[in-house]
Amino acid sequence: MTSPASSSEVKYLIESSEGNTFDVSGAALRQSNTFNAMFLNIGADGPIPFTDYNEATLKKVFEYCEHSVNEENYSGPKHQDDLSKWDLNFFNEMDQKMFIDVINASNFLDIERLTSYCCERIARMLRGKNTQEMIKVITLPTAEELEAKQKVEEKKAAAAKKVAEKAAETAEKTETLEELPVQQLVQTTRNKLTRKYLSFSNE
Amino acid sequence: MSDRHFEYFKKCIRKCPTDIFEYFGTCIQKMSDRHFRILQKIKCPIDIFEYFKKCIQKMSDRHFRVLQKMYSENVRPTFSNTSEHVFRKCPIDIFEYFKKCIQKMSDRHFRILRKMYSENVRQTFSSTSEHVFRKCPTDIFEYFKKCIQKMSDRHFRVLQKMYSENVRPTFSSTSKNVFRKCPIDIFEYFKKCIQKMSDRHFRVLQKIKCPTDIFEYFKKCIQKMSDRHFRVLQKMYSENVRPTFSSTSKNVFRKCPTDIFEYFKKCIQKMSDRHFRVLQKMYSENVRQTFSNTSKNVFRKCPIDIFEYFKKCIQKMSDRHFRVLQKMYSENVRQTFSSTSKNVFRKCPTDIFEYFKKCIQKMSDRHFRVLQKMYSENVRPTFSSTSKNVFRKCPIDIFEYFKKCIQKMSDRHFRVLQKMYSENVRPTFSSTSKNVFKNFDINFDSPFPLLRLPRLVQCEIFKSLNIEEKIMLSFCSKRISTQINNYRLYSQKVIVDLDCFKQVIDIQSENNQDIFQVGILPDSRISHSSTIQKLSIACCTVRAEYLQKGMKTFWNNCLEGFLSIIHHLLKIFQCKMSTSFNSYCSDLFQPIILKLFDLQLEFKRLSICLKRSMEENLLWNQISNNLGLVEYLSISSSLDPAFEQVFTSWPRKIRILDSDWFTLETLLSCTCSKIILEESLLENKDFDVVLRKWKTGGFPNLKLLWLASPKITDNGEQILGMNLNELDEKVIQTDDGSKKATIKLSFLWAIEIYVTPFE
Secondary structure, X not given: OOOHHHOOOOEEEEEOOOOOEEEEEHHHHOOOHHHHHHHXXXXXXXXXXXXXXXXXXXXXXXXXXXXXXXXXXXXXXXXXXXXXXXXXXXXXXXXXXXXXXXXXXXXXXXXHHHHHHHHHHHHHXXXXXXXXXXXXXXXXXXXXXXXXXXXXXXXXXXXXXXXXXXXXXHHHHOOOOOHHHXXXXXXXXXXXXXXXXXXXXXX | OOHHHHHHHHHHHHHOOHHHHHHHHHHHHXXXXXXXXXXXXXXXXXXXXXXXXXXXXHHHHHHHHHHHHHHHHHHHHHHHOOOOOOOOOHHHHHHHHHHHHHHHHHHHHHHHHXXXXXXXXXXXXXXXXXXXXXXXXXXXXXXXXXXXXXXXXXXXXXXXHHHHHHHHHHHHHOOOOOOOOOOHHHHHHHHHHHHHHHHHHXXXXXXXXXXHHHHHHHHHHHHXXXXXXXXXXXXXXXXXXXXXXXXXXXXXXXXXXXXXXXHHHHHHHOOOHHHHHHHHHHHHHHHHHHHHHOOOOOXXXXXXXXXXXXXXXXXXXXXXXXXXXXXXXXXXXXXXXXXXXXXXXXXXXXXXXXXXXXXXXXXXXXXXXXXXXXXXXXXXXXXXXXXXXXXXXXXXXXXXXXXXXXXXXXXXXXXXXXXXXXXXXXXXXXXXXXXXXXOOXXXXXXXXXXXXXXXXXXXHHHHHOOHHHHHHHHOOOHHHHHHHHHOHHHOOOEEEEEEOOOOEEEEEEOOOOOEEEEEEEEHHHOXXXXXXEEEEEXXXXXXXXXXXXXXXXXXXXXXXXXXXXXXXXXXXXXXXXXXXXXXXXXXXXXXXXXXXXXXXXOEEEEEEOOOOOHHHHHHHHHHHOOHHHEEEEEEXXXXXXXXXXXXXXXXXXXXXXXXXXXXXXHHHOOOOOEEEEOOOOOOHHHHHHHHHHHHOOOOOOXXXXXXXXXXXXXXXXXXXXXXXXXXXXXXXXXXXOOEEEEEEEOOOOEEEEEEEEOO
């Protein structure tokens, strides 16, 4: 389906939690460090499973990636006044649920620019407020909710492991690269992702 | 004057500017001449006056050396360092030095007069006619009065000159801290204070008859005076400046910041005709277009009414405002701005109004942010509650305020916009499209589940908050506080400074740009303000009042309040504590410090003042057991000589201001890396023992020993087999050759030893 040499021109298939697939350009996908770590050098055979996120969320995330393909290299979060009209519209169109889903997906895919903008947007929600005002704008979770959150993160760790395994399978099928380096790369990627998410779950 | 002092004196003379020392020399010569003339009038035998003449000559030499040292050791290096932190401590250092200077001067006066009395005067008096010194006390006091007045005048001139010649050019080359603590009025104030004080001294001294007591009293009085000066000046930089200023004579602070800000506040609401023309032009030709070009949609639908209103507001500007700004510009701003970093005022034109015009053109973004904030629900109550407090913080630092005012003009605009909002804008805005203020801010209908976000995202959010926001957020719930604590590694490093005297805790970033202050006050100080709200801190429900860059908390038990807040802050920021110079004056200091020691919390800096009381000796016993938790210990007073002080542990660095109680045995057991002993009574033979111990591997941690003792002199007692003068610039090494040390002799009987490993 893809080759590393022409990753900017080719399209990748992304699989959502509903089982639907859709195309994303290599250039857009390369903004995801998670993708870079797993597939960039070895290519992907078949749809890439990001099955922890629904289609609408993933499309929203990659819509941002597609838009920012031609922007200069990211150099830290910008002030809101530096944001373009498109950026403002992009964020303002989202309701709270979608916004949270986008943050989660962006965080998982490790899209630095988008995550950073989302964080800045939340931080602005807290700026200039005293404690009472902050309490009004944020939800303080109960113990049960925190327990549920831990389970979700464990689930995500499992999903990350699954993605890594997929990458490993792809790597085994890849004949363009030497066997030993690919295995090492896949194993390293797998270990890295597993460690990352397990560590979150254990915190 | 010893030979080594003279040698140093000569070296420095060559390096220092001639004019200052020319000036000093003239001043001192005049002083000594005056001494001589006054004393001659007393009609004492010639030999006494010969002796006095010599004494005073020495005194003037000493004055000269003191001032020279002030210049060479304190002022010049400080001023020549033009990093952004240069002037952070500068004024305090000057006055700290000034304080010592006056103390030393009083010591010298005391010694001279005592010597005069004990060795010469008394015998002479007794053997001469009873009429000889009939008028003596009055003359002495008259002389002293004049002396102190002159002295203060001279100091004043020196400091003023120092300021005009050194500080201002330095300011012009700094950037961020341009007008942070520029002390123009401080010197005026200082001068008058000292004059008044000398009057008071004179009156008190006139009432005293016993010569011995007079000198003792005088010594203490001047010490207290300098302490008081120091405190007053310190206060000037604190929150208490405004009351202090307002309670002083109207002549002292004719140009009091209170008036300035009051005036500014009024002026800014009005505007000069010239501003009007600029802004009118801007309005007609540029503004609308500019606004529409910036932040594309921000002012797209902005009604004409705003500009119409703006035009009217600006029309009211007074000529007086213009003159003040022009003066400000010509005296301070232009020079400073022209040499500030290229990014700050890169486009600063010669004409401030030209600059103003451009600034205002670019202000659309700022306008937008302010208006945006105004538009939110919280702004209006905030405005109404802050109306009284708008300028409350200003007096802390007038130049900080000016700098901010000029650089950003946000305060001014804020007030203009505030008025605009209250009178016109709100109805106008409410009738415009909702899209006018649609922006990047979240405006969700339901509360946002912050703690349900991924941990990395939470971390990013916490990281982008400033100190105030982090503290405010941490008070929301224990769980959030814990989360912030978990992400402390990603947080900025902060300094938590305890000031029990003012009952505040300052929390500031390492670069001092981000500052927040928490006040801990008794419940009785609660004002019946609508802004008082309840907070849960460390399982206690307390009432709090929010301020700009700070908050006051009200506690049934202030000690509990301090400990709770400290514990909370240290948990969030994981930093060490420091105690301010003033803290020891508070009754809360001792229990807080001891409690923090019990909790094994570490101190970055601990300043204590141990006086001659049994209670403080007990405090010392308790502190000395925990000095391992202290990085830098500063002891600013002497212990009771009868009390045998024991260091059961040592800090990493130690500085003792009056170290007469610090014996050779104590020094030999000291494990600190930096030891500074002032006013020590150690002698040549003691210093010899110290050096010999170091050579044989003693003081393994030592990096710097700074020892000032009048008893270490070139009196023939050898140190390491050498005379004292021979030790200057001498490099010695340990017997095993692992380390070397450079010995330097400084002024005022100070010896410095720098230890470095052999390369």
